[in-house]
Amino acid sequence: MLIVMKPQASEDDVRRVCEKIVSMGYRAHPMPGAQRTAVGITGNRGPLEPEEFESLPGVAEAIRVSKPYKLVSREIKEEDSLIHIGPPDGGVTIGGRELAIIAGPCAVENREQARAAAARVRQAGARLFRGGAFKPRTSPYSFQGLGEEGLEILAEIRREFGLMIVTETIDPENCDLVEKYADALQVGARNMQNFSLLKRVGRSKLPVLLKRGMSATLDEFLMAAEYILAEGNYNVILCERGVRTFADHSRNTLDLSVIPAVKRLSHLPIIVDPSHGTGKRDNVIPLARAAVAVGADGLIVEVHTDPDHAISDGYQSLFPEQFETLVEQITAIAGVLGRTVASG
Amino acid sequence: MLIVMKPQASEDDVRRVCEKIVSMGYRAHPMPGAQRTAVGITGNRGPLEPEEFESLPGVAEAIRVSKPYKLVSREIKEEDSLIHIGPPDGGVTIGGRELAIIAGPCAVENREQARAAAARVRQAGARLFRGGAFKPRTSPYSFQGLGEEGLEILAEIRREFGLMIVTETIDPENCDLVEKYADALQVGARNMQNFSLLKRVGRSKLPVLLKRGMSATLDEFLMAAEYILAEGNYNVILCERGVRTFADHSRNTLDLSVIPAVKRLSHLPIIVDPSHGTGKRDNVIPLARAAVAVGADGLIVEVHTDPDHAISDGYQSLFPEQFETLVEQITAIAGVLGRTVASG
Amino acid sequence: MLIVMKPQASEDDVRRVCEKIVSMGYRAHPMPGAQRTAVGITGNRGPLEPEEFESLPGVAEAIRVSKPYKLVSREIKEEDSLIHIGPPDGGVTIGGRELAIIAGPCAVENREQARAAAARVRQAGARLFRGGAFKPRTSPYSFQGLGEEGLEILAEIRREFGLMIVTETIDPENCDLVEKYADALQVGARNMQNFSLLKRVGRSKLPVLLKRGMSATLDEFLMAAEYILAEGNYNVILCERGVRTFADHSRNTLDLSVIPAVKRLSHLPIIVDPSHGTGKRDNVIPLARAAVAVGADGLIVEVHTDPDHAISDGYQSLFPEQFETLVEQITAIAGVLGRTVASG
């Protein structure tokens, strides 16, 4: 932290700032300048709040100089983390040369619908299956998922098609249940700062897919992951799914610049969700291509064999043939970057 | 829902839209125009998704014409709801002529700190005390609250000072505990769409203070309240606490225009949190005045007897003398609007 | 500027940063720390760009420590500026104890409409009249203003009603014309960074009302004013008129927290436009009250005697009776703050 004093700050003002720093157990480093004095702080372990100092007399501004996260940082671990989903002798690894594709319907609606989607995405090469059994919905009157019945259907799909299951968990208690069925736990965007849930999945043995909150800064996103690592679970996959802006031509604004930014700061892999990121079927393929081109480690995509009758998010789900086109196109683009697409 | 067709849409396109509507169990009302046709939908109970139709051939746009919430709406209940906090023969009512002020420290740090703040806010006229025992924090390394010990301190404060207790609950399981001590349950901004928690507090006998999420639209805010009412708890107080924007001169952008907007659509009372809403002590009093002037039903304000040594949010906490000034000023402004400030 | 090095930065990296600073003509102050080194920069006159340094090897971050504006700053001039509009022996002063109210229609549509509005706002106490003769419109097919004919009508209104005229100028050439008729020049939100226009009004003898751009940070807003002062015109009145956010319940999000923020950093007066700030007539009065309560130096409000038939912005224009109510209410709130409302 660096405290910048006002030009007209008195020596007393500077002394008071230094005293406060010392009273907090840190060291103060006053640095007088031609026009104004600055005071550096060292010795703090956790993050300090700029506002803590900005209300003192004579202080113009307090500026953070170090990042608040540790375990997720490249400063701790330089090489990329590889996260394995599924059995040690099978499954899929995310974060390496191979791109991972997670595909399937928004929600598990019934056995037939889920199996139909699974058959098609498996055939197109996907190794990971998505499908919600518990659905966080804006309206209490919307379909909330099949619950445990949905999880059982997902388990059948794993047995039948050899697909690894990625599915959402919505609260700590619910996590006990979902853990029994899933290969990876998804934490949704609306729960990115549900710290009770983050701690709970941090104590799970399963990898966690953490979606970026709708208005989360990069720091907040990484701090949410830090919660999970701090509990001992190092297997976190980040996921960009669009942020909320004034723009009204898409449901969210997919922020692809976060991919290289995450890669610079963190060793964790990051994938992209172009389905929620755009909210329109027609935009999914172009933005999936862009996500691969920008350097994402994979995609999570909604696919439905009958999107017109999907119970949720049908309008942003791809038809199976569109999914095949997507796989073809991103395979070609991955090749340009010296990567391949994980497939079965 | 109104489906607007493209000018060049064919009759087949229109027919397909109508068939889809009928297949969903609703009625379709095609309305041919000079340049283009529109198709109205009636008979749907819950909200429909525009995107559901926008991906059909020939469709230009699908437009929502009714609001997705019911129980929170003035269309259901025209008169303002009055929410009572505390014992029937005492306590405070929010939503009427009297403005409610909830004041106290960000977190309960220890008995002395909490009692000192309670004494001062009581003396200044407050009837409701805030103070977190469970704190959702961006960093896992920050102080997370005293837990049940904090709740016991809050219960002592109620007994000693006659203050009603408003405190945060962070997950469904935690709610079982907080309910035993609190007079009103607070759901924080980061949990506004934690639907498990919303359902749980919807089954509580206590009133709920629901904070607006950092990037929640008005519809989403009211839908979150709808979750609580739908479970049977009609005692919800809304709270504006600032939204996330590009502006960097304050921690959040306090959106005071939401107050008259809520008043128009809903019968629920709404208060304002100028402490989180601005994130700077110097802005709390001016924006508290503005909140009362715009028509809010009350305020929730952070007050600390020693903000420089507060464990959290000290920089946005008022000194007790500042809180007294705030009460004086808003009492005068309330008078201009024919309202009073609830005080003991 | 403070350059923060990465923990693993080499001595060579630090040296290269220092050399770059020196090559730019500034002085470098390396400050080694326990974990990382920081390098201070002094001697620069204008603002430096953080990104200038962030691309050097070993640099973690470059942080601005001083503000880029000078003439608008309280560090240059501590006391509030008082800006006078109108003849020296008459007119209105903005920025002092008296609040200024600028009222009138969005656009001058014809002589009768403008005179009718003028009569009513004058009668309600306003001393300053607004009304556009040149209108920046999103659509090329919308009414673009009466042009010079509108300016002549405004000049008549000054003579007949003794109202000072505040009207918009849209480009440097146009400014030559508007200057002949107006008492103060308005620069609209869309032109806040039209630097050719800012320089031109900076060479005018008339005071300038500068509206905040739709997505302008506080720094950018003050820098736009700095352009005007830098050309020699110190008579600038700032105006908050709402910023663009994700919120969809009002046309813009009125950012009232910018008022105390401007007051802290700058000596210039700032007023609020609740008409554009909310975009809905019903919200104008509540937010006008809030603007006065937060400490604004005045208001600019749209008033029309027949808003239903206004050519532009009728839906956000007050009826004359509503304007009278507004004046009454804000006069009472101003009284609470020890201020009065300038009136004739």
Added chain:
Amino acid sequence: MLIVMKPQASEDDVRRVCEKIVSMGYRAHPMPGAQRTAVGITGNRGPLEPEEFESLPGVAEAIRVSKPYKLVSREIKEEDSLIHIGPPDGGVTIGGRELAIIAGPCAVENREQARAAAARVRQAGARLFRGGAFKPRTSPYSFQGLGEEGLEILAEIRREFGLMIVTETIDPENCDLVEKYADALQVGARNMQNFSLLKRVGRSKLPVLLKRGMSATLDEFLMAAEYILAEGNYNVILCERGVRTFADHSRNTLDLSVIPAVKRLSHLPIIVDPSHGTGKRDNVIPLARAAVAVGADGLIVEVHTDPDHAISDGYQSLFPEQFETLVEQITAIAGVLGRTVASG
């Protein structure tokens, strides 16, 4: 426009709405429903404002059903527009199978710097050269460009290297000068709603590169282009350059989803500026790849032979070798989409 009445609206309310519509010269189509009535409007030429009706008694909401732009719309012209820059028997066409790359320094600083950059970008295959002679800068104390001297340097570069010149014009008067030297006129993001400038370039014979404003919606962006077409200049190239959001990890948030959205609504070509779009050199190549992958018609990129000593935007300018890498990578990605990169 569709007017949705409140459930409790009276017949009088509906009648008043219809009368207002008729008094405006349009036709009203009342459509009674089970719960509420809606009223359609036809016969209007230009766009109507929803707020115009929302303030009438009994009206719940007014909803736009048609888009306000015409000439830029695919409904007017279905096939893609091809925009030619340069002499008829040479030059470059944008909007077809070939991607266009516009490259060069942010500003023309002097003859040597500009020629050095030109030599390198020409060698790497670029056919279009960028470089500002007039620079809109946030601070009045920053370098504002060489003016006409810069334009003369650009003209020399055209002669010497055969590069077409794309350069910015900042106001109507300035346009007279820039037109004499440029092959295409650039309108910057801050001037996207400088309607005087839009009308002026609309009367130019040169093609116009129109950058999206920092907080422009898609409709506003297309309406700004409509201003140019409405004056008779159909040669407009749109450019996405990042929008302003809460995200702080990049200077702007590049909104790549706008590319397919523009393609759906308009026949105009659209290119991407990854330099301003990200504000960091390290992000330029990944986001340039993404822009091509999503379907943009070209790129505009900042390249400098000595970015560390660039007068402006050096931190986001590519080194020439990086530009070569960029051209290689996007050529490969273009190939995947069946496109090529225009090169000399």
